[in-house]
Amino acid sequence: MSDYDQSPNYQRGLNLVKEMLGDRFLAGLTASAESGAFAADCASIAIESAFGAVWSRPGLARRDRSLVTLGILIASGKSAELRNHVRAGLNNGLGVEELQEVMIQAFPYCGFPCVAEAIEATIAVLRERGLIDDSTQSAKERGLL
Incomplete structure (x- = not known):
């Protein structure tokens, strides 16, 4: 204690x-x-x-805090922690399309390597939740990571 x-x-x-x-x-x-x-x-x-x-x-809704947190984690390349916050974001009301838009928004500011890792982590969570078709290939499976 x-x-x-x-x-x-x-x-x-x-x-x-x-x-x-x-x-x-x-x-x-x-x-x-x-x-x-x-x-x-x-x-x-x-x-x-x-x-x-x-x-x-009280200044931001949890959903909005999730968006900000995902952006920070993408930029810092923290894909293991990103998985937890993708789960939290889904629980806070984010949808698959919004997660995809976060990745697209991050791309010009963070670059391909950070976003590719973030996509890999996000796909793993979406698969675990049954939210995307299991046949969707990840960046790693396509040889991009």
Whole structure:
């Protein structure tokens, strides 16, 4: 038990993570936060600050925060984290077409390598959710990555 898990932002963050990313993701995050493991403080801080303080602010809708976050993750080439936020974006109301438009919008600013990796990560999530035809080839399968 840390100081973080007693704060209102931590509790708000737990609820938000559960709504956006589901019970399984939350269980992994909270297990790390509560285990005394190497990354425990980082997990607690992420719950309290990123989700409890930032994602819960009233200035932008969650859907809009998802769009912004996806753009940032594409630009920084963080495809593993992008997968989580594609899932969150879908749960926050984004559709497949909007995800595609985010990739197109990012292309002239981030370049092909970042967008190709983001498309690969997004296709994996869309397949997992059954939202695209399984025959759709990814960039990696086409030899582009």
